[in-house]
Amino acid sequence: MEKVTRRELMAFAAVVAATLLMLPPFGGAAPAAAAATGAGSNCTRRCGNISIPYPFGVEPGCYHAAGFNLTCDRSHHHQLPKLLLGDGTVQVLEIFIPNNTARISSSRVEFTYADHGHRANGTWGAGLPRGGPYFLSELTSYVMAVGCALQIDVRGGAHDDLLGSCTAVCPPSPQYSGDIVEGTGACTGIGCCQANIIIGYSFYKIQIHTFNESMQGDYSVYMASDVPILNGNIFDGVETLPAMLEWVISNSTCPYMPAPECRSAHSFCQDLGASGHGGYGCHCDDGYHGNPYVPGGCQDIDECKYPDIYRCYGDCKNTPGNFACLCPSGYYGNASIPNGCRDINECQHQEAYSCYGLCQNFPGGFHCHCHDGTYGNPFTKGGCVTVKKSFTGLSIGLGVSGGTSLLLLALGGPYIMRKLKLRKLKKTKQKFFKQNHGLLLQQLISHNTDIGERMIITLRDVEKATNNFDSARVIGGGGHGVVFKGILDLHVVAIKKSKIVVQREINEFINEVAVLSQLNHRNVVKLLGCCLETEVPLLVYEFISNGTLCHHLHVEGQVSLSWDHRIRIVTEVAKALSYLHSSASMPIFHRDIKSSNILLDDALTAKVSDFGASRYIPTDQTGVTTAIQGTMGYLDPMYYYTGRLTDKSDVFSFGVLLIEAYSKEAVCLSVCR
Missing domain, CATH: 3.30.200.20 (Phosphorylase Kinase; domain 1)
Structure with missing residues (x-):
């Protein structure tokens, strides 16, 4: 990575802030559908822009059991209501039924000091019910410390087992200009450190040891999930970061099939005993999606509507819980792979296709005609009969009386053939015009x-x-x-x-x-x-003459873009996204923002291109549930896991593009495709 001055870094940070302010405000995307429960129509199923599906609820009788009760805090005037766990202070950002998780706002860890400031003790999870039903997700969570000359230990469980530890050292000199963050967004250990949490609990003890003199207040510690870092100062003043919780039903494993809370047909029970804590979750069967905790909540997936997920290159037919992918009529082979269907040459087996005349194969079918000198029905045996040749006298008469006509036909033949050819070409064009939805x-x-x-x-x-x-x-x-x-x-x-x-x-x-x-x-x-x-x-x-942003950033031989050019280009992309999301006659979500879809003209002006995956969004909606499309590496994780497309999906892709332009590091190996 090329070195940049402090002024350039501050300018880049200003552009990030300006572009994010220019885009619509970030908010939680609603899950696919709000599930109705048997608890009655008086149950609150939405708080602000967050859906509250069963087994969660606000009013008594609207949720499964203690721990699943939520509070919708409407006391903040001129702000959206906040959804809280129980009656407490932990804010819920999103609830995901398919994978039994909930995203919360995790507060910065507070510490008390000991050993003259060389050691500090803190806890995480004070707002969560002890013993469940919530546990920190061990798949995506980690502890992170911003500071230096310190070691951080995370302990949990009945015996305070060590679950994670990391050490952050100070830069070798005040003039150190190296990276404190890797290209992946992880800490390098200089100025910050992070460690994965290997076991999920609802409560942790956190201890910090400092190697220098007392450094009270010179560091920040967070328990978070999937939060990339841009630079060591990004967390200055930040009080909360997102964290992912897993949740389970009851304190036991699946008692029998089906489990009591798996109320929908086409659902099943799965033990989710995180770290030895008993509990289970309900899931829809393969080929179904929805809420398995309510009757009729698991609905059949029409796989034919999502060709980017369920690949079919032939004729797709939906079936309950599955789908059939068949080659079109006249073809055979495997329709689930590209070019897997091959034309059947019916003329090699004429009798099998009841053709007893002259057979001519074409892609997807065949023509069957009577041979020259015969006429009739070529699809039945003996259907073509020989033309009778007792027309000698008539032929002589025609030869004598119609010589002039034949001469005219001979002279006008080329003209007639040309007109017929043009008419056929016109019909072909009309056919394709209709086929292409003209x-x-x-x-x-x-x-x-x-x-x-x-x-x-x-x-x-x-x-x-x-x-x-x-x-x-x-x-x-x-x-x-x-x-x-x-x-x-x-x-x-x-x-x-x-x-x-x-x-x-x-x-x-x-x-x-x-x-x-x-x-x-x-x-x-x-x-x-x-x-x-x-x-x-x-x-x-x-015609945009100067290639793509991807080629300028990564392909060998291209002239390197200057810092100022990169700042201006990403700003122009942000303006285009703001226009698509907010100023177009109907909001448009691009769905595939990446450097290879940003064209540059001779003046290096950015042009957003390739709208094949784009979607119109009605003005009264904030998003839509749709098939997953986009490029891995740029794809919004929330959109990938939930199928819920919002303007934030484009904002996430733009954020990746922003880092790519800043670092000049390729997002993936197959760049510029």
Whole structure:
């Protein structure tokens, strides 16, 4: 990582703060659906923007048992109500039914001092009920100390077993300019340290030993989950960080199947005895999702609606708890893998397909005709009969009286053939236009006549612009196709051609056209039009000449972007996201913000591109539950685990992009794809 001055670091921090302020405020995303319980309609099922599914509840009779009772604190005027555990002070940020977890706000650990300030003792978990039903998640949680010349020990359990320990040393000199944080966001041990918590409890004892003279107040200690660090000063003044709790039903293991609280059909019980603490959780069977704690809460998943999760490259058919993926009619093979379906050559087994004439195979089917000199029904044995040849006299008569007609036919034949060929080509174009949802696209943009007229581009114009799709014109590939460089109406354009023609990609194509046709922002790539007259849909964009941000940051041979350029580029991306989320006619969530989707023009102005995965969100909603799409490394974990897409999903991806631009470190090995 290149060294930066303190002024540059402060400037970068200012940009981070400004862009986050510019984006909509961060809040808890609601789970997929609020479950109704048998406790009646008077149960509070939402506090602010947080859903309260059973077995949790606020009023008596609305929750499973003690420990699952919550308080909705509405005493803070001009603020959203706060959801609290029990009657206490621990704030709940989100509740996740599928994996039996809850995200809370974890306060900074407070200490009392001993040994003249060389040792300090503290505790964590004072607001949690002792013995359950909550335990700190041991999968994602850790203790973290910000400071130096200290050792931190975490103990728990009946015998105060050592569960985690780390040591932070001071920089070797005041002029030290090395990193205190690794590229992954973890502490290096210089100025801060962290250690995983190996066993989940509801209460911990924490002890700090200092190696220098008394350092009271010169450090901060947190118990947290999945919180990356940007620099050693990021926690100055921070009082709370998110932590993940696991929760269990009762204090026993699964007594029998089904367990009492697994009330829904298609649910099962699983022991979740964290660290020896008895308890179980309920889950929906494979192929179902929802709330297993309420009757009818587990609903069948229509896998065919989520092709990015349940891969099917043929005809998808939903079944209860499962789905069938079959090759289309006329094909055979494995439809669950790309190109797994192969054409059946029916003509190799004509009788099996009842063809007793001339068979001609084509992809997905075949034609069956009577042989030359015969006519009739070729799909039955003996159905084709020979044409009778007793027309000699008639032929002579025609030869004498129709010579002129034959001459006219001979002269006009080429013209007739040309007209027939043009008519066939026109029908083919109309077929592809309909197949590619051209009528749907016209409806989507029909409210703006000017847009509708300029958006539809003919195949003839596209072929002329690309020199009939000359491979020498290929300039790259996006997430959904190959990109050609061309000239259209005396302007240089980029023409995107899809790689695979399947129904879901045609839907993504129409989605991208509908989204981009409504946008007008200097930092969003401009869509000039589309062509629907080919089997493969085509998009025509403004040509952005200077590659992607990813190539400038990571690909060898590119000119390195200066610090000022990187600051400006990420600021422009933030402005584009703010426009998409707040200023567009209907909020748009991009779903795939990454450095390879940020194009740069000659002036290094950022242009957000590739809207194939984008979603419109109704103005009266804060999010939508949908199939998971995006790029690992940039993907919002909450969206990945819950399927709930909100504006914060784009904000998380932007945060990763921000760190990537700051550090110039690649997010993953397969960069710039």
